Amino acid sequence: xxxxxxxxRRDLRLADNPALSQAAAEHAxxxxxxxxxxxxxxxxxxxxxxxxxxxxxxxxxxxQLDGRLLMRRGPSLEVLQAVVAESGAAAVYWNRLxxxxxxxxxxxxxxxxxxxxxxxxxxxxxxxxxxxxVHNRQDKPFRxxxxxxxQLLALGLPQRPVSVPALxxxxxxxxxxxxxxxxxxxxxxxxxxxxxxxQMAETWHVSRAGAEARLEEFLETDLxxxxxxxxxxxxxxxxxxxxxxxxGQLGPREIVAAxxxxxxxxxxxxxxxxxxxxxxxxxxxxxxxxxxAMDARFDGFPWRDDDAQxxxxxxxxxxxxxxxxxxxxxxxxxxxHNRVRMIVASFLTKNLLLPWQAGARWFWDTLVDADLAxxxxxxxxxxxxxxxxxxxxxxxxxxxxxxKFDKGGAYVRHWVPELRRLPDKWIHQPWAAxxxxxxxxxxxxxxxxxxxxxxxxxxxxxALDAWARIK
DNA sequence: TGAAATGTTGGGGCG
DNA sequence: ACGCCCCAACATTTC
Numbered sequence: 154x155x156x157x158x159x160x161x162r163r164d165l166r167l168a169d170n171p172a173l174s175q176a177a178a179e180h181a182x183x184x185x186x187x188x189x190x191x192x193x194x195x196x197x198x199x200x201x202x203x204x205x206x207x208x209x210x211x212x213x214x215x216x217q218l219d220g221r222l223l224m225r226r227g228p229s230l231e232v233l234q235a236v237v238a239e240s241g242a243a244a245v246y247w248n249r250l251x252x253x254x255x256x257x258x259x260x261x262x263x264x265x266x267x268x269x270x271x272x273x274x275x276x277x278x279x280x281x282x283x284x285x286x287v288h289n290r291q292d293k294p295f296r297x298x299x300x301x302x303x304q305l306l307a308l309g310l311p312q313r314p315v316s317v318p319a320l321x322x323x324x325x326x327x328x329x330x331x332x333x334x335x336x337x338x339x340x341x342x343x344x345x346x347x348x349x350x351x352q353m354a355e356t357w358h359v360s361r362a363g364a365e366a367r368l369e370e371f372l373e374t375d376l377x378x379x380x381x382x383x384x385x386x387x388x389x390x391x392x393x394x395x396x397x398x399x400x401g402q403l404g405p406r407e408i409v410a411a412x413x414x415x416x417x418x419x420x421x422x423x424x425x426x427x428x429x430x431x432x433x434x435x436x437x438x439x440x441x442x443x444x445x446a447m448d449a450r451f452d453g454f455p456w457r458d459d460d461a462q463x464x465x466x467x468x469x470x471x472x473x474x475x476x477x478x479x480x481x482x483x484x485x486x487x488x489x490h491n492r493v494r495m496i497v498a499s500f501l502t503k504n505l506l507l508p509w510q511a512g513a514r515w516f517w518d519t520l521v522d523a524d525l526a527x528x529x530x531x532x533x534x535x536x537x538x539x540x541x542x543x544x545x546x547x548x549x550x551x552x553x554x555x556x557k558f559d560k561g562g563a564y565v566r567h568w569v570p571e572l573r574r575l576p577d578k579w580i581h582q583p584w585a586a587x588x589x590x591x592x593x594x595x596x597x598x599x600x601x602x603x604x605x606x607x608x609x610x611x612x613x614x615x616a617l618d619a620w621a622r623i624k
Numbered sequence: 625t626g627a628a629a630t631g632t633t634g635g636g637g638c639g
Numbered sequence: 640a641c642g643c644c645c646c647a648a649c650a651t652t653t654c
Binding site: 384491492495499534543544546547548549550553554610613 | 625627628
């Protein structure tokens with residue numbers, strides 16, 4: 154009976170999984186394998202929040218596989234070759250990753266396996282379209298989102314996920330599984346040494362069931378108000394599906410399929426799935442953009458270097474309530490509302506004039522949905538140096554953004570409780586409040602809550618002047 | 625998927 | 640009744 158290895162990476166689901174389905178179609182037995190090879194992910198090794206998520210996602214997938222998910226650690230190729238030898242597998246199946254380093258590694262592995270006479274096949278579980286299949290009339294990759302998205306719609310979004318293979322009696326036998334050994338999930342060291350994850354566990358259900366429940370709830374309740382509601386961080390009428398998508402507990406085809414029949418109300422939401430797709434296509438075609446600006450003029454941009462201010466931003470101690478609220482939500486839950494992501498990113502890159510890469514790195518280390526393509530695009534977009542980016546002079550004013558999108562300050566009050574007794578009028582700019590108002594609210598600036606790191610008006614002007622020097 | 629500066633308009637107070 | 644000024648309110652331009 155022929156046996157196939159299914160090498161799982163960021164496609165941690167049984168449904169809509171081409172590698173798994175193809176392996177099951179072509180072989181009598183399936184051996185699912187996860188390989189922990191942190192060295193191969195440098196310099197973008199997942200941060201602590203991502204590792205926390207991965208741990209629970211693997212635990213859940215292992216349970217779905219009836220305890221038969223083989224885990225090993227070590228260089229991917231060596232491990233695969235060893236498992237092939239030990240199990241007598243005829244072939245290895247996986248779903249493609251699209252980061253430059255992963256592509257290089259996987260190509261080598263595919264070639265090496267085939268050289269050794271082992272079958273190797275890869276499928277697509279992560280994207281709606283393969284990046285090399287989408288191009289404009291000049292046969293070049295798109296650099297602007299809207300025409301890119303129109304093209305995807307014209308091509309027709311894939312509407313049908315791949316069905317779940319019947320795995321009954323198809324998994325590697327328990328005896329064979331035990332003989333293969335492998336390491337326990339806890340031995341991968343993905344969980345934090347100190348228990349900072351209490352609020353994370355309260356916030357997230359890291360499982361396939363959690364992903365399905367979240368998708369269903371979002372489509373039933375939040376989608377109706379999504380076009381406007383997604384702008385209100387206190388209401389949080391957003392999908393919160395990004396971490397599930399990153400680890401492949403849910404696939405984009407499944408989301409498109411779930412939106413069928415909701416056509417018009419789902420339009421704005423599907424557009425966001427389009428941005429995710431755009432990000433992956435961009436990083437595929439412009440491999441340097443995780444580290445360097447797409448707009449080469451920014452190579453000479455006068456970014457500042459200020460560790461104290463960077464740390465204040467990271468810790469949510471900038472003295473700008475909406476910025477601090479966002480940074481604290483990120484630290485506590487591994488996630489931040491998207492509107493607030495734009496605001497904190499604008500503040501870092503424009504008001505503080507600190508490099509977008511520093512912000513991207515912090516997000517990388519702290520987000521449960523940290524994704525190299527989406528993160529790079531988002532930061533370059535805000536910094537004004539990316540493809541189809543916001544113009545550099547578009548500077549968010551966190552006070553006005555707060556008054557527009559967090560009217561009443563519920564979001565700020567939740568994450569910056571030391572300001573909760575301030576009246577609405579001053580909640581987004583405590584530094585401007587009369588002393589008696591501050592006293593009545595029990596706030597002493599500089600003691601209970603920092604004074605603003607920079608003056609918003611002056612720092613905005615400083616950013617515009619810096620931009621004038623490179624344009 | 626901005627904000628601020630600048631320009632225009634129109635109503636009302638007033639001489 | 641009329642012209643003038645002020646100033647919201649809104650529109651347009653600029654960064």
